[in-house]
Amino acid sequence: MSLRLRHPLKTARGLGSAKDGTHHWILQRITAIALVFLSLYVVGFVAWLAGSGYGEVREAVAHPANALLLIAFLVASFWHAKLGMQVIIEDYVHTPWLAATAQLTVIFVCVLAAIASVLAVIRIALGA
């Protein structure tokens, strides 16, 4: 129980709207729509390659169209993951330091995972 006697409304009143209240919601939908198509493509791509050898898989990933779509999938999905995990933490983690730590962890892991996987696709695509 907080001992703060001032009503939260008192703190917020007069500050006005931040004007970007829908930003998160809209980004979540944009990445969702992209992922409807991209995830179907990736599932098909993986099913198609099931049982293929190292060389074959590498060649398939290196193909410009596949490399492009894979990178689009990786960026969209880690972005979407970050947005979704953020809402879940906001809803269920109420201890301030724990919530902040969880949010930071999600952001760092998602960004690092996105960069690492995109770099891997680029290395494969460029034949490095």
Added chain:
Amino acid sequence: MASRPRPLSPHLQVYRWQIQMVTSILHRATGVILTVGSLLIVWALLALASGAEAWGDFTGFAGSPLGFLILFGWSWAMAFHLINGIRHLVQDAGLGYRIESFTTSSWVSVIGSLVLTAVIWLAAMFLRGDA
């Protein structure tokens, strides 16, 4: 300060289970599963980029019983989150809010996800030449 515990708003335990609750909860749960599972994609791509030996480690894991279980569960999570996500996008457009259609579309998400998972694995086995 009141000495007795303050009343809390009703939570999961007071409601009779219904399919709309199941899809809502599963959407979040599968979202978390997919987030954690997507780290497997990172592993796969890093292994593929670094060489045949690392790739062999990954495919060895993916082909193991534990790996199969994870991949199978992950494919279902993806199927569910995909179909139920499309359902949510339709609802975002303002459609499907009548109670009957809400319930029906929930069942479509649940049953559809099982069907799609089966299709994915049958397709993969067929393409691989196992079936």
